[in-house]
Amino acid sequence: MPFVLGVGVTWCYAACAPRKGWTMAILDLSSAPDSSPDLLEFRHRRREQALRSLVERGAARGIVRDPVLALQALSRRERLHSSAHGKAVAIPHARSITVVRPWVALGRCARGIEWPGAEDAPVQLVICVLSPAGLAWPRHLARVAAVVDAVRLQRQRQWLLEVAEGEGLRAWFAGLGA
Amino acid sequence: MSAAETLVAVQDIDLLIEEASDRDHLREARRCGLALPTTAVASLQAERDRLTVGIDRRWLELYERCRARYGRGLTAVRDRTCLGCQTRLPTSSAPPAGIALLQACESCGRLLLWV
Numbered sequence: 001m002p003f004v005l006g007v008g009v010t011w012c013y014a015a016c017a018p019r020k021g022w023t024m025a026i027l028d029l030s031s032a033p034d035s036s037p038d039l040l041e042f043r044h045r046r047r048e049q050a051l052r053s054l055v056e057r058g059a060a061r062g063i064v065r066d067p068v069l070a071l072q073a074l075s076r077r078e079r080l081h082s083s084a085h086g087k088a089v090a091i092p093h094a095r096s097i098t099v100v101r102p103w104v105a106l107g108r109c110a111r112g113i114e115w116p117g118a119e120d121a122p123v124q125l126v127i128c129v130l131s132p133a134g135l136a137w138p139r140h141l142a143r144v145a146a147v148v149d150a151v152r153l154q155r156q157r158q159w160l161l162e163v164a165e166g167e168g169l170r171a172w173f174a175g176l177g178a
Numbered sequence: 179m180s181a182a183e184t185l186v187a188v189q190d191i192d193l194l195i196e197e198a199s200d201r202d203h204l205r206e207a208r209r210c211g212l213a214l215p216t217t218a219v220a221s222l223q224a225e226r227d228r229l230t231v232g233i234d235r236r237w238l239e240l241y242e243r244c245r246a247r248y249g250r251g252l253t254a255v256r257d258r259t260c261l262g263c264q265t266r267l268p269t270s271s272a273p274p275a276g277i278a279l280l281q282a283c284e285s286c287g288r289l290l291l292w293v
Contacts, residue, residue: 073190080218095193148210
């Protein structure tokens with residue numbers, strides 16, 4: 001069974017191993033991929049805070065190298081054209097060199113977020129799509145289009161608002177190529 | 179804002195200008211509600227001009243040269259490897275942790291960003 005050795009235990013191992021013939025496998029947990037879906041529950045009601053939470057999650061997961069620059073990239077696009085997609089959905093997205101690999105995160109807020117450009121209703125679902133700068137625009141566009149298609153129906157949006165973390169959500173993310 | 183951070187912002191703007199100018203995928207972008215308005219290019223260009231004023235000319239020229247040649251001005255370094263030419267860079271060239279540093283790749287000449 002794999003287990004993690006602390007510094008003290010490692011020292012004991014080093015002292016005893018040659019005599020007792022112990023073996024040790026070193027497990028590098030830092031690079032182990034975390035397959036849990038990125039689901040955020042927003043408690044705040046402002047767009048800027050929602051975007052900040054998303055890039056901070058990305059930074060914590062090692063997807064975003066510099067959260068400040070990634071947030072700037074998302075905000076710049078928002079200034080040019082709101083990512084509010086209608087039907088209480090927003091799909092902020094960006095390509096940037098600060099993004100290590102393609103990533104999708106889902107944030108939700110049942111009370112709704114005040115999202116400039118959202119004409120019909122406050123935004124309840126925020127699906128952030130980030131791609132590295134090296135990804136060509138048509139491929140990034142295809143990734144965002146997959147998200148748009150995945151929230152087109154009311155029952156899909158309702159499901160995303162209610163679903164708990166688990167296999168279903170994991171499969172949904174996998175379907176997006178996240 | 180350091181030269182590296184400014185060039186990242188400039189590259190992000192260049193990517194947006196590229197998207198806004200792409201007529202081939204305009205229909206799909208409109209369907210997804212992603213098409214940038216036609217006025218976007220002018221405002222992006224103005225922001226770009228404002229940012230580039232503060233960058234060291236040496237880095238800016240190298241950025242423009244790489245952009246013209248490779249399509250991207252900046253290339254990331256991951257695990258000490260230039261992601262443009264996949265050449266492993268010498269250990270001595272790595273910057274101290276947490277510091278964004280600009281450097282030209284010794285192999286392909288791309289402008290590298292260590293972050």
